[in-house]
Amino acid sequence: MATDADNRSLKQAKWTPYILSFPGLLCLYLFFIVPMVTLLKIALSVRPDANSSKLDFAWEWSNFSKAFTDFGEQLWRGLGYAAVATVLCVLIAYPIAYFIAFKAGKWANLMLGLVMVPFFTSFLLRTIAWQSLFADTGPVLSIADALQLTGLLDALQITTNGRIMNTPTAVIGGLTYNFLPFALLPIYVSLDKVQVGLIDASYDLYNNFPNTFRKVIFPLSLPGVFAGTLLTFIPAAGDFINAALLGNPNTPVIGGVIQARFLRAGDYPTASAISFVLMAMITVGVLLYAKFLGTEDLT
Amino acid sequence: MRRGPGTYFLYVVTALGMVYLFIPLVTIAIFTFNEPTTKFNTRWEGFTFDNWLNPFQERQFTDALIESVKIALLASVIATLLGSLVALALARYRMHGGAVINMLLVLPLTTPEIVMGASLFTLFFNQGVERGFWTVVIAHTMFCLSFVTLTVKARLRGMDWTLEDAAMDLGSPPIRTFFKITMPIITPGIIAAFLLSMALSIDDYIITSFVAGPTITFPRRVFDSARIALPPQVHVLATMIMLTAIAIILIATVSSNRRAAQTTD
Numbered sequence: 001m002a003t004d005a006d007n008r009s010l011k012q013a014k015w016t017p018y019i020l021s022f023p024g025l026l027c028l029y030l031f032f033i034v035p036m037v038t039l040l041k042i043a044l045s046v047r048p049d050a051n052s053s054k055l056d057f058a059w060e061w062s063n064f065s066k067a068f069t070d071f072g073e074q075l076w077r078g079l080g081y082a083a084v085a086t087v088l089c090v091l092i093a094y095p096i097a098y099f100i101a102f103k104a105g106k107w108a109n110l111m112l113g114l115v116m117v118p119f120f121t122s123f124l125l126r127t128i129a130w131q132s133l134f135a136d137t138g139p140v141l142s143i144a145d146a147l148q149l150t151g152l153l154d155a156l157q158i159t160t161n162g163r164i165m166n167t168p169t170a171v172i173g174g175l176t177y178n179f180l181p182f183a184l185l186p187i188y189v190s191l192d193k194v195q196v197g198l199i200d201a202s203y204d205l206y207n208n209f210p211n212t213f214r215k216v217i218f219p220l221s222l223p224g225v226f227a228g229t230l231l232t233f234i235p236a237a238g239d240f241i242n243a244a245l246l247g248n249p250n251t252p253v254i255g256g257v258i259q260a261r262f263l264r265a266g267d268y269p270t271a272s273a274i275s276f277v278l279m280a281m282i283t284v285g286v287l288l289y290a291k292f293l294g295t296e297d298l299t
Numbered sequence: 300m301r302r303g304p305g306t307y308f309l310y311v312v313t314a315l316g317m318v319y320l321f322i323p324l325v326t327i328a329i330f331t332f333n334e335p336t337t338k339f340n341t342r343w344e345g346f347t348f349d350n351w352l353n354p355f356q357e358r359q360f361t362d363a364l365i366e367s368v369k370i371a372l373l374a375s376v377i378a379t380l381l382g383s384l385v386a387l388a389l390a391r392y393r394m395h396g397g398a399v400i401n402m403l404l405v406l407p408l409t410t411p412e413i414v415m416g417a418s419l420f421t422l423f424f425n426q427g428v429e430r431g432f433w434t435v436v437i438a439h440t441m442f443c444l445s446f447v448t449l450t451v452k453a454r455l456r457g458m459d460w461t462l463e464d465a466a467m468d469l470g471s472p473p474i475r476t477f478f479k480i481t482m483p484i485i486t487p488g489i490i491a492a493f494l495l496s497m498a499l500s501i502d503d504y505i506i507t508s509f510v511a512g513p514t515i516t517f518p519r520r521v522f523d524s525a526r527i528a529l530p531p532q533v534h535v536l537a538t539m540i541m542l543t544a545i546a547i548i549l550i551a552t553v554s555s556n557r558r559a560a561q562t563t564d
Contacts, residue, residue: 024381276414
């Protein structure tokens, strides 16, 4: 690989890359690594006096078990909503990404641009827009009513007593909507890389479309599905905006618990421990998922 | 490729998906013309142009938006500068510890915002740092940095760096080589990264809520007001941001297409 020109510029540049990257890496170290260590330290601390915010470090592992026993329900709820929303995101994103990659032709760039537009509109207002859409007299329920679907939706527990607002459906709907572009873009990138020659070869060998899709296209798009799943699931698992704006106030998710523990209750050790438990569970989930897909070398 | 019932199914699903993506955006735009009689602009009550005529009338929201733009500009400039340098170091030079650095760059992207916000909160709490405008700038710089570095790095991959050597062989001094050769190569990636940072910073609520203290950004103001009162001017401000972003995307696409057309000529 190394040509003479390469070697010369490398010799000149022995220290250059370290100098160039130092400020950025220092910033990541100081404001990402150090805070994580601080969070862990506080998760292992005790608060000797409930009226003061002073903390003592004490290897207090009980904060972690407390996180599970006291907030297990909210933890599972948050992870459950995120898991359902992620599955829906991939199911909706895949056909659109497939269309843009294989069918859109010269319109592909325009469609990708359109998919990005929601990114540039306030996350909160998009979620508030769903309040209007899901409202009791809003368009979603009116359409369901016109199609005589209300009874069926209630029976399927998609609506509760004819309502969508303040139900799990509303929260999952909001999450699915807000994170859909995160699933779509990586799936599109991996589909776009699939060589058309491979697909043609499969047809030439008398494979029909389902077989071609199952044996050629889908396996090649797995890296994108993997990346899209992570980019959707990780932020969705910690999100509490959708739960706060669309969900039932009596069924908070874990993200909301963490924020409230920190900013309102002032119970920093428990809150830090819950944060760590959330991150650990997400990491375990991601590793299991990577093993299941057989895609360890994707990152 | 074959055309069968599957193809039409794909067309229908894609069309429905695109409609789904745009329904809330259209809803926001429609509600800018609403004339709510209550404190909430979430139910359609009547048509008016008043909100567009006085978009900045709600001082609380306008001030919060100005604060958000200030933070986004500062954080994006710093993150773009630092991140582009890291990307340049990784893409242009061979350096030890590249794998560790890549790991360090990816980690913030795989950490939920709530955990990042919480960890920064504990840091500022532990160090006795008063939270406010500058702690928000620091937090936003940090989470934009990874996005900038990875975006610029992706653009730099596969660039032909021997052009720099060619310029120097022809007697161009290093500074001149940088401005004449290196800058034009890396500028499109840097602009894309800067725009991405602006979008991320201006829209962040979760991390901001942990580090802002008394500083009120636009998303904070909207979230805090969502259960108390939400005037239609908020929708107007958001629609303005949306239209500005669409304009920037269009200009960027058109100009990059034109540049691509020129280079292929």
